[in-house]
Amino acid sequence: MHNLKLIIQREYKARVRNKTFIVMTFLSPLILVGMMMVVAYLATLNNSEQHSIAINDLSGIFQNEFKDADGIKFIDLSSIPLEDAKKLVMKKEYYGLLHIPEMDDNFELARSVRFFAKESPSLDILQQMEQILTEKLNTRELIARGVDISKIESAETPVNIQIQNFEGIRTSKMSNYVKMFFGGAAGYLLMMFIIIYGNMVMRSVIEEKTNRIIEIIVSSVKPIHLMLGKIVGTSLAGITQFAIWVVLGAILLFLAASFTGMDLISVPPSHAQKGLEQMSSNEMQQLIMDISNLPIGALIITFLGYFIGGYFLYSAIYAAIGAAVDSETDTQQFMFPIILPLMLGIYVGFFTVIENPHGTVATIFSMIPLTSPIVMLMRIPFGVPWWELLISFLILIITNFGVVWLAAKIYRVGILMYGKKPTYKELYKWLKY
């Protein structure tokens, strides 16, 4: 235990004193915030662009229906014939020309509306125009059939289903998004952490091999202690880096936002923002309620459990790979079995869990140890029965012991092997040495 502590200390110091590590720790948040600022700036540029669209309404039905919206300016060219209007639009370099012919039949009219433009118009603008046309024509047709519009309007009864669980705690539809966000972020974070710091473990094993110091070390400590020390030391360095990133990123983001006056947090200012604005204060309260209703304590504990379990599992494999090869270029052939389950976990998480958090696929993948950390992390906010959690976690722990044991065997043999590019067959043989 004494030696394990020493190894962890050395590994931690070696990582955090590394120049590249220091540079990346402080540069990454800068780059990230810088990029966000550029994106935000470009988004505002895009928004400030004004499109002028000419309306050539020969039917006269839509007078005053087209009102200028943000980014679009409508120009009425109904008084001149189509051909003249086209020429004018081309000359003035308008965005496009909407042509509505004169027809008695509403359905015929609906099919005959044309939009002339040099480039294909943006879907957003087309939809806006279609909506205006549809609404107006609908109303017209209803009136033509003798329906009283005011009655229809007064009869509209929008439904808002109130979701409530059996304990009587009310939630909103937003709560599903909240859960999705928390679960998705946790799963994604774990994947990134595994890839970045697992690789770091692997590189540090290879470094010891190429330095040829390994034989001295293993004459003093057990290889498995060295391996565990490396994994723990590197992950502590990783957590340090992550923490600095979060703090520094938040500070920089705050500074950037207050300096430029830009609303960086709500890039892109699209539907999400509109949704928030339109949300009544009642719903806003409900959202906050939802977040506070999440079992935060349980979430954090299970998150830590799966985070540590999953990270340990993968870094043991990374360490074994590092021990098996002589240089980083030889690691490619062994990367596939690591990346595949990680990707699978993320895909299953984003497609299946969100659709049906307790479906068969989601449940199975939250039991398989290589994908369970990611998939289960995504499922947890939706509420997973305790026995499922227990089984999944037990499987993960048992697999962890098994994989660490196997990895330690490969590690023990591999660190003293030089000059050979091992195959899977050879690795299997090492297990029996």
Next chain:
Amino acid sequence: MGNFLVAENICKNFGKFRALNNVSISIPKKSIFGLLGPNGAGKTTLIRIVNQITMPDSGKIYLDGKPLHPNDVGKIGYLPEERGLYKSMKVGEQALYLARLKGLSKAEAKERLEYWFKKLEITHWWDKKIQELSKGMAQKVQFVITVLHQPKLLIFDEPFSGFDPVNAEIIKNEILQLRDEGATILFSTHRMESVEELCEYMALIHEGNKLLDGKVADIKREYKSNTFEVGLTATDETALLKELTANFNVGKANFKSITKDLKLSIQIKPEESPNDLLLYLLSKARVNHFVEVIPSVNDIFIKTVTDNA
């Protein structure tokens, strides 16, 4: 005086390859033991087994009369053939770390390290990184690290490779002093002259089998062929040579002398006495040179290995 290290019937296979086949060696306390063998003979495997880096398939190791225990790492100092240190770590920090892994406390390790650095005049290297040192300098640091925790058993795998003659001499003297202070030393080497110079005992392994072992002097005695190199001055050399060839197994010899001699190597039967040969020669000619041919470790090595090829 008992044996400090005993290896009993050690076997080790790597897959189908048999690296060690029933090898046993015993190293007496406070002696220097040379482990010889051609490349790939199994020396490093045996050393790794003693260091508990590799586990033997069968066989036992005893250290100071007791079966080897994982906690014994502190009693062993190992200088592997493949040398290396953390390149970007400072010399002092690195030495402290490795000494503490062997069980020394921080203060103790520091004190001893200062003593050794002073002794080898490398104090100013303390804050240098290994990558700033030359290969020979790094080896010196590594030697210090090997002996720092005052191990009872020292294992050196090719300790002199990479040293210039001056530093090799310094290291050799340090090794002898460590022996005098009570350490038992296991040497693995190809350099026969260092075995000749330092080792009291030796063992030779070849393709996983131990071919011979024992006291170096005993082995030499066993391998001598009762052959004597003689330098003679006679009036009629041809007649003398004819007479000698009739009585003994005579060959030509090559040694340095200042007189113009007839240089011969003469083999007698084991039961015959060299005194009789000398008396006989004295009666025939003037004897300028009379030396028994003692096989060098090098000769024994080559002979044993080629005989068993």
